[in-house]
Amino acid sequence: MENTSGKGADPQPVPKEQVTEQSSGVQLDEKKLKKFYIGSIDQGTTSTRFIIFDGTGQPIAQHQIEFSQMYPQSGWHEHDPKEILTSVEQCIEKATQSFIDQGHDISDIKAVGITNQRETTVVWDTNTGEALHNAIAWPDTRTMGLVRELKARDGADDLQDICGLPLSTYPSSVKLLWLLHHVDDVRKAYDEGRLSFGTIDTWLLYHLNGGKEKDILITDATNASRTMFMNLHTVQYDDKLLDFFQLDRGKIRLPKIVPSSSPDAFGSLTYGPLKGIRIAGCLGDQSAALVGQQGFSPGSAKNTYGTGCFLLYNVGEKPVISKHGLLATIAYDFGGKRKPVYALEGSIAVAGSGVKFLMNNLGFITHSHKISDLAASVDDNGGCVFVTAFSGLFAPYWIDDAKGTIFGITQFTERGHIARATLEATCFQTKAILDAMELDSGHKLAELAVDGGMSNSNLCMQTQANIIGIPVDRPAMRETTSLGAAIAAGFAVDLWKEFDELKEINQKDRMIFEPNISREEGAKMFKKWGRAVDMCRGWLDAEETNGDF
Incomplete structure (x- = not known):
């Protein structure tokens, strides 16, 4: 096999400015923007972090905590919802203290955004606010048999045209059904009309806003589009979908769906060092990464190499239902008079x-x-x-x-x-x-923007360029998922007003990996x-x- 890089060598990418001219969009007023800050809660599959960015998109303070991964049986993957919430609280506390220690003032933090692992499913008692089971994480495959039975139901072939997702072990819907059929406390809460359901964003927003006292049950369009309960075209829950899964809306509380960027829909932090600061943005992690990579134009794409790997391709203001094994999803919805923007996704x-x-x-x-x-x-x-x-x-x-x-x-x-x-x-x-x-x-695609932990590996990114046969574009600041949530929140509070301003964020010192093997060799490896x-x-x-x- 032809080498993708020399033995022991660390492939060296080329600075982007040497490859192409930078876009001539609106220039950032860096002096002004460095005086304003946005916090970003980034709740991932294996760790939680809180990053405080300035208005130019640069991280000023941050803290990260890994949390427990539970594998009760082969193929099962769970998280403790309380531990996730605690990790968020601790990260906010530690990062904020670092921010203060640098001489900054909390009053200069204008808003907080949230980004989260998607599909991971939490259910809790509406009356107590207590989780009724561990969260079932998105990679969990305990629902294989259930999915097989669902595929045989009448109407199964129509689902993807409505919600953009195929039946698989991946979405939240099948995880919820499993809980209803296998956990007595969950079933009882459902039968008695006191079952609340949500993805991780909903669970965090519920508690950060004060829990059962304020009883805020909310999600954004990007997360809702991962449940199989939301109509991708109307951006609302769909009775045909809920009927297929045999769910009674009178017995389960589903979170209200709102745009990803909003000055008031997500409430505010009710405790901790940032008490009173608005939560103004919420995006599922892969949508957040697309926003953080400034993927605002149809045809732009990013690939995030995290616990899993997720490629999102902006298709504009109308959904494209895949015929070739991809997902259709909401890329982002910045509200106001703007229409939601859609993406094709490969997970x-x-x-x-x-x-x-x-x-x-x-x-x-x-x-x-x-x-x-x-x-x-x-x-x-x-x-x-x-x-x-x-x-x-x-x-x-x-x-x-x-x-x-x-x-x-x-x-x-x-x-x-x-x-x-x-x-x-x-x-x-x-x-x-x-x-x-x-x-x-x-x-x-002419070029692939990348981020996430594995993108730090020059060898991996050079291999990626070789296999796909197009350049790979890597930013210097690779916390693009957190940045995307900060952008959604900052946009809601008018820190930025136009997408053209955002296009200049995180564009400095990007590197390009060019393919260095023949297309024939890449095709041979792929075969x-x-x-x-x-x-x-x-x-x-x-x-x-x-x-x-």
Whole structure:
């Protein structure tokens, strides 16, 4: 196999200003904007952080806390909702103290935004405000059997045209149904009309606003579009969808859907060091990353390499329902007289979590960032292909019964080969998503903006450029998910007034990875990946799956 980079080498990208002229949009008034600040709660799959940005989009203070990951059975993945809330409270406290220690004044923080892991499902007692079960996290696959039964129901084929999502273990709807059928306390609360449902944003907004006393139950359009309960065209809950899932709206409280940027809809913090400060923005994490990458024009796209990997492609003010295995979703909704903006999305279940698997389960590395050094210790993958289907395969394949499988192991295989194959797995799936997006949109992407933890790896990003055959564009400040939530909040309180102003944020010192192998070699690698995907299917028979009624 032809090398994607030299042995032991750290590929060096090219500064973006040497590749292309910078856009000549509205110039930021940096002197003025550095006097105003926006806080951003970023509640992710494995950690929570709070970052305070100035008006130019630069982080001034931050704090991050990892929280517990629970795997009660194979394929199950849960979080403690109370621990998530506590992690948010602690991050706000620590980052704010750092902000004050630098000589800043809390009164200069104009608003707070929230971004969150999507699809992760929380249910609680409306009367007490207490969670009735651990949150079921988005990668959880306990609902495989349930999904199989739902696909056989009348009307199943119509769902995606209404809500943009296919039936799979991924959305919140099937997680809620599982809880209703398997947890007595949840079912009883539903039968008695005291069950509240939400994704993580709703859970946090409920408690940050004072819990059951104020009883604020709210979500934004980007998060609501991940439940399968919202009509993508009307941006409201749809009775046909709720009827399909056999949910009685009189027995369950669904959060009110509002735009992602609003000066008053999300309330304010009722306790802690930022008490009284408005919450003015809310975006699901992948939408927030698109906003943070300034993906405001149709045809722009970003790929976030976090726990999973998520590629969003802006399609404008009308949804495009995918015919090639992608999701249709709300990209962002900045309210006012503006229409919601839609995106095609490709979701990959395993990206950074594959690196964590090598570290925590197999002991290959001691810290996640060392994956690049290990992968660069060999010339190539040594013939190994790793299909990291720990939660089945998401877009564009949607193979629920796939399992993680490594092909091509011989006595020649070293840890470095498997490390490289782990990084390549995300890059191959990104290529499959881009191919599907080209078919759905009729346009080929010219460049891919990237962010998230794995984008810190030069080797991974060079490999990505080689496999997709187009340049990869990486910002210097890669907290784009947090930045997106800050932008939504800042926009609501008029810190910025026009999208043209936002286009200049976080554009300095971006780097470009150009492909450095032939298209033929990239195609050869991708063909081998396709064979591996075909062979990883069908590891479980129907009677071996959980989640049946």
